[in-house]
Amino acid sequence: xxLLLVEDEVMLSKFLAKGLRKLGYAVDCAYDGEEAMxxxxxxxxxxxxxxxxxxxxxxxxxxETIRKKNGEFRILVLSARNAxxxxxxxLDLGCNDYxxxxxxxxxxxxxxxxxxxxxxxxxxxxLRCGSLTLDTAAKAVYVKDEEVALTKKEYALLEYLxxxxxxxxxxxxxxxHVWDSDADLFSNSFKxxxxxxxxxxxxxxxxxRYIVNQRGxxxxxxxxxxxxx
Numbered sequence: 441x442x443l444l445l446v447e448d449e450v451m452l453s454k455f456l457a458k459g460l461r462k463l464g465y466a467v468d469c470a471y472d473g474e475e476a477m478x479x480x481x482x483x484x485x486x487x488x489x490x491x492x493x494x495x496x497x498x499x500x501x502x503x504e505t506i507r508k509k510n511g512e513f514r515i516l517v518l519s520a521r522n523a524x525x526x527x528x529x530x531l532d533l534g535c536n537d538y539x540x541x542x543x544x545x546x547x548x549x550x551x552x553x554x555x556x557x558x559x560x561x562x563x564x565x566x567l568r569c570g571s572l573t574l575d576t577a578a579k580a581v582y583v584k585d586e587e588v589a590l591t592k593k594e595y596a597l598l599e600y601l602x603x604x605x606x607x608x609x610x611x612x613x614x615x616x617h618v619w620d621s622d623a624d625l626f627s628n629s630f631k632x633x634x635x636x637x638x639x640x641x642x643x644x645x646x647x648x649r650y651i652v653n654q655r656g657x658x659x660x661x662x663x664x665x666x667x668x669x
Contacts, residue, residue, distance in 0.1 A: 441486040441556055441596065442466040442617045446476040446502070447518070448494050456489070459545055464579065464592040464599075465552075466620045473497025480506065484616050485513075487555055489548075492519040492530070500533060507534035514555045518548070553577065567602040570663040572647045574602055583644040593618060594637040601651065601661040610658035634659065 443460060447453040448471050457467045468483065470476040473494040480488070488506075492499030499519065506513060515535045519526070522540040530538050537551050553576055557565065567574040573582045574595075581588045581598065590598065596618045601609060615630055634651075642648035651661050 441600070442468070442484070442620075443552070444468050444470060444476065444479055444483070444485045444488045446470045446473070446488060446494065446499070447491045448472060449491075456545075456548075460549070460552075461620075462592075463549060464596050466596070466618055468621050471495075473499060473502045476502055477505065479621075483621050484613075486617060487514040487516065487552060489516050489518050489552075490535070492517060492521050492526070500529065503530065503533045503535055516548075516551060516555060518543070567599070567605075569602060569605055569650050569661055570647065571645055572641065572650060574599055583641065583647045586644050588640055588644045588647075590637065590640060591633075593633045594640070597633060597637055598661075601659060604661075606660070606662050608654050608658045608660045614659065 443465050445453060445457055445460070445467055447456065447469070450471065453469050453471065457469055460467050468479055468485070470479050474496040476488075476490070476494070477497065490499050490502060494502070499517070503515060503517070506515065511534070516537045516539065517530045517535045518539050518541065519530075520541045521527075527538050527540075536555055539548060539551060553565075557576065565575060565577045567576065571584045574580075575582070576599065579595065581590055581595065597614060600614060600617050611630060614634075638648035638651050640648075641651070650663065651659060653659055
């Protein structure tokens with residue numbers, strides 16, 4: 441999943457971005473309101489983490505501008521403004537969640553997970569396809585009862601495909617949501633990760649067969665008829 445982190449405190453931004461990337465998220469950083477709007481218009485994000493006290497363009501103005509264009513985009517406000525009136529104003533303008541500073545990083549990540557599940561209308565924390573299970577809370581993947589060790593990029597690719605199960609997802613869309621926008625990515629890097637993912641799933645009960653390359657279109661994950669044992 442790809443996040444846009446809008447925070448003008450550079451040290452805090454670097455800390456949050458580093459922590460979120462360790463959890464497997466792709467993260468782009470903006471340091472003022474105008475930059476946030478520019479990046480929002482150019483890239484396709486799954487969620488925005490938005491500070492309110494921003495230079496050039498206030499966070500409330502950013503929130504209001506986006507909501508006039510897109511009523512579905514997920515926005516989590518992360519702000520030192522802890523007055524009840526500020527929370528009410530943010531929620532009334534359309535933020536999906538409001539977390540005040542100081543905060544616990546684990547709670548921030550839990551709220552991000554919750555919003556992303558709601559975005560894709562997933563009611564269970566576990567995504568399933570045949571014998572394959574992805575636990576979004578534990579960041580773990582299982583084939584039947586066997587855990588499969590994946591890299592962060594492999595996990596992110598699988599999670600995105602499962603959130604769009606049954607639909608063909610283009611290579612460009614997968615790259616857009618799994619890698620940072622400024623990543624130095626070559627086409628063979630993506631192919632390496634998708635090939636490695638399928639190989640690992642195949643080695644754990646043949647689950648790699650669920651991921652199918654639709655030539656010229658992209659990739660699709662869907663349940664196929666299980667072979668009788």
